[in-house]
Amino acid sequence: xxxxxxxxxxxxxxxxxxxxxxxxxxxxxxxxxxxxxxxxxxxxxxxxxxxxxxxxxxxxxxxxxxxxxxxxxxxxxxxxxxxxxxxxxxxxxxxxxxxxxxxxxxxxxxxxxxxxxxxxxxxxxxxxxxxxxxxxxxxxxxxxxxxxxxxxxxxxxxxxxxxxxxxxxxxxxxxxxxxxxxxxxxxxxxxxxxxxxxxxxxxxxxxxxxxxxxxxxxxxxxxxxxxxxxxxxxxxxxxxxxxxxxxxxxxxxxxxxxxxxxxxxxxxxxxxxxxxxxxxxxxxxxxxxxxxxxxxxxxxxxxxxxxxxxxxxxxxxxxxxxxxxxxxxxxxxxxxxxxxxxxxxxxxxxxxxxxxxxxxxxxxxxxxxxxxxxxxxxxxxxxxxxxxxxxxxxxxxxxxxxxxxxxxxxxxxxxxxxxxxxxxxxxxxxxxxxxxxxxxxxxxxxxxxxxxxxxxxxxxxxxxxxxxxxxxxx
Numbered sequence: 001x002x003x004x005x006x007x008x009x010x011x012x013x014x015x016x017x018x019x020x021x022x023x024x025x026x027x028x029x030x031x032x033x034x035x036x037x038x039x040x041x042x043x044x045x046x047x048x049x050x051x052x053x054x055x056x057x058x059x060x061x062x063x064x065x066x067x068x069x070x071x072x073x074x075x076x077x078x079x080x081x082x083x084x085x086x087x088x089x090x091x092x093x094x095x096x097x098x099x100x101x102x103x104x105x106x107x108x109x110x111x112x113x114x115x116x117x118x119x120x121x122x123x124x125x126x127x128x129x130x131x132x133x134x135x136x137x138x139x140x141x142x143x144x145x146x147x148x149x150x151x152x153x154x155x156x157x158x159x160x161x162x163x164x165x166x167x168x169x170x171x172x173x174x175x176x177x178x179x180x181x182x183x184x185x186x187x188x189x190x191x192x193x194x195x196x197x198x199x200x201x202x203x204x205x206x207x208x209x210x211x212x213x214x215x216x217x218x219x220x221x222x223x224x225x226x227x228x229x230x231x232x233x234x235x236x237x238x239x240x241x242x243x244x245x246x247x248x249x250x251x252x253x254x255x256x257x258x259x260x261x262x263x264x265x266x267x268x269x270x271x272x273x274x275x276x277x278x279x280x281x282x283x284x285x286x287x288x289x290x291x292x293x294x295x296x297x298x299x300x301x302x303x304x305x306x307x308x309x310x311x312x313x314x315x316x317x318x319x320x321x322x323x324x325x326x327x328x329x330x331x332x333x334x335x336x337x338x339x340x341x342x343x344x345x346x347x348x349x350x351x352x353x354x355x356x357x358x359x360x361x362x363x364x365x366x367x368x369x370x371x372x373x374x375x376x377x378x379x380x381x382x383x384x385x386x387x388x389x390x391x392x393x394x395x396x397x398x399x400x401x402x403x404x405x406x407x408x409x410x411x412x413x414x415x416x417x418x419x420x421x422x423x424x425x426x427x428x429x430x431x432x433x434x435x436x437x438x439x440x441x442x443x444x445x446x447x448x449x450x451x452x453x454x455x456x457x458x459x460x461x462x463x464x465x466x467x468x469x470x471x472x473x474x
Contacts, residue, residue, distance in 0.1 A: 033297070033381055033388035035076075036421055038068040043443050044416045051413060076387050080299055082409075084154060085214025091147055092179045093218060093258040095127055095172050098265045099360040100141055101134035102127050106361065115180065124176060125169075132168040135159040143257065143265050146302075182213065200437070203465060207436035211411040217300050219254025220262045221324060223404040223435060224276035225339040226454035226464040228283075230433055233452050234468060235284055239431070244399060245286045246293065249425065250274055251385050251403035253296045255303050261330070264363075267323035267354045271306060274378050275322060275347060275370050277402055282346040289347060289374060295390070295398075297383035307380035314375035321351050326364045331458040344368030386414045389421035397427040404464070407436040415439060419446055426471040435464045445472045 045052060045064060055071055056064055096107040104127045115121055135151070136159045138144035151157040155171060158164040186209055193205035234240045256263045256270045274294055281287035298304055310320050326332070326340055351369035381390060385406070392398075401422060407415050415438050422432060423446045432446070440447050449470045455463035 033383040034391055035069075035072050035387055036389065036417060038065045040420050040424070041068065041417060044413070044420060044441065047441055048413055048416065051411075053413075072387050076384050079215070079384055079386060079414075082213075082215040083300055086216035087150055087214070088154075088175055089179060089214050089216050090218055090257045091150065091172070092175050093260050093263075094143060094147060094265065095131055095176060096124065097258050097260055097263075098127075098131070098143070099357045100265050101144065102130035103359050104130065105359055112180070115176075121173065125173065128169045128172040128176075129165075131172060132159050132165040135168060136165060142269060186210070203437045207408055207438070208411055208415065210409045211414075213409060215300070215409055217252075217255045217298075217303050218257050218259045218263060219272055219405075220256075220259050221272055221276070221340065221343065222262060222336070222456050223464055224273055224280070224343075225336055225456065226435065226452070226466050227277065227402060227404065227433055228280040228339065229454045230452040230466040230468065231280060231284055231286065234431070234450070235286065237450075239449070239468070239470075240286055242285045243288065245281050246291055247396065247398045247400075247427075248277060248281070248287075248292060248294045249398045249401045250277060250294065250296045251401065251422075252298055252406040253303060253307065253380075254405075255300070255306055262325065262327070264325050264360055266357050266360060269306065270320075270322055271303070271310075272322060273402065273404070274307070275320070275344065275374065277400075278374060278377070279344055279347045281400075283342075289377075292377055294378045296378060296380045297385055297390075298380065299382060299384045301382075304380045304382050307378060310375055311378060311380070314372040317372055319348070319372055320370040320375045322348075322368050322370060323354055324366050324368065325356070325360075328362060328364060333455060333457060336456045341366075344370065347371060347374045385421055386410060386418045387421075389425055392425055394427065397430065398425055399427060399430050401426060401430070401432040403432060403434045403436075404466075405435065407434060407438060412439055416441060419444060422446065423471060428471055428473040430471050432469040432471075433466055434469065435466055437467060438469070445474070446470070447472065 042061060042064070045056060049057060055067060059067070096112075099106065104123060107124060107127070111123060115124060131147075134141075134144055135148045138148050148159065151159070151168060151171070157168050157171060159168045189209060190202070190206060193202040196202065231240065250273055253271050253273045256272060258265045274296055278287070278289065278292060278294060281292065282289050296307055314320065322344065324340060324343060326337070332340070348368040348370040351367040353365040353367040356363045356365055383389070385403075407418065410418065415436075419438055423444060426432065426446070446469050448467050450468045451466060452468075453463060453465050
């Protein structure tokens with residue numbers, strides 16, 4: 001017979017599971033995303049026939065219906081394959097802006113221009129050599145461990161030897177040249193759109209600018225400030241009522257690896273947007289923290305795994321610490337600074353900030369410890385929003401969906417399919433906020449109802465144009 005002590009030890013996991021199931025934190029179990037059915041896609045294919053891929057273009061509905069399951073599965077694989085290129089783009093950011101593996105300063109915008117125009121690579125070559133050397137002994141640095149695995153699995157590069165480090169350095173410089181060349185192409189496309197003299201056309205081009213680029217998970221605090229300003233304005237206009245937001249979806253929550261503007265690598269990888277949205281909703285009185293349900297939709301295994309591990313730790317009573325660096329040289333607007341100063345004050349408490357390495361520059365940094373009860377409310381679901389969605393009963397559809405810096409990676413067809421999936425997950429009257437202009441097809445129930453432009457700093461083009469989309473009744 002078990003002793004009292006052993007019986008308690010045996011029952012503890014069961015009691016914990018029961019407590020989680022009965023707790024007010026418990027949410028609807030995670031649903032597996034399903035592919036968009038042909039019936040929902042058919043009207044889109046009919047309207048966009050001229051830009052359809054060859055397999056579907058010019059074919060009758062019966063033929064398309066027969067081809068649809070195989071095409072969707074193949075397209076899903078193609079989109080997910082773009083994650084590999086996005087990871088390499090993040091590695092280039094790590095090369096230019098990382099501070100944990102080198103004493104060299106971060107690359108500035110001026111130096112990037114010198115590299116593009118004059119080929120001056122002295123500084124970046126030194127950084128590439130330092131990074132290749134660090135990859136030989138990554139220790140517990142999660143970014144170095146990820147970079148080493150990426151190079152080993154996809155490029156078959158081993159930095160364990162001097163010869164291997166030389167090959168890694170060569171690869172890094174080649175990847176940098178590719179990214180700079182692509183960026184020049186994006187700038188050229190934007191300039192061509194600007195010359196049309198039509199702001200709407202320019203915004204539309206900007207909204208699908210990266211449709212051929214790798215899918216990157218890098219993120220920033222700044223779009224969340226624009227989301228807060230938009231929600232505040234919508235509330236003032238009577239479009240959102242107090243306590244009306246209970247179910248929230250965030251498409252592409254992101255993971256702070258090494259963003260070129262406001263992300264660094266001297267703190268652990270972190271996600272920002274799920275907490276930022278909750279914080280804003282509570283601050284504005286649109287939600288109560290203990291009544292919110294938040295679902296994240298992302299196709300990146302790295303992002304989903306990060307969120308799931310945070311959720312499990314929260315159920316064990318562990319908080320989630322977000323580090324918030326700010327570069328005084330970035331010329332942020334006073335209202336942007338005020339957002340940075342109050343971030344997290346409704347869902348967490350001040351925490352000790354990590355030390356800033358000298359090579360990172362003169363940064364200001366604050367940290368927030370997000371309460372476990374808040375972290376537990378976030379449920380990650382593996383989803384390719386272009387082709388997949390969660391099938392929800394009407395009572396569980398979303399009041400608010402946030403999708404920033406997501407649709408820019410897709411063309412018009414992909415965006416339209418994504419909007420059909422989003423429509424099916426929104427309740428009538430629900431809203432979506434996005435910093436992209438999306439095609440509004442006549443049969444769609446989702447249409448724009450307003451917008452807000454938020455400027456972050458005094459630097460050119462540093463801001464976001466947030467469009468508000470609302471779902472009409474059935």
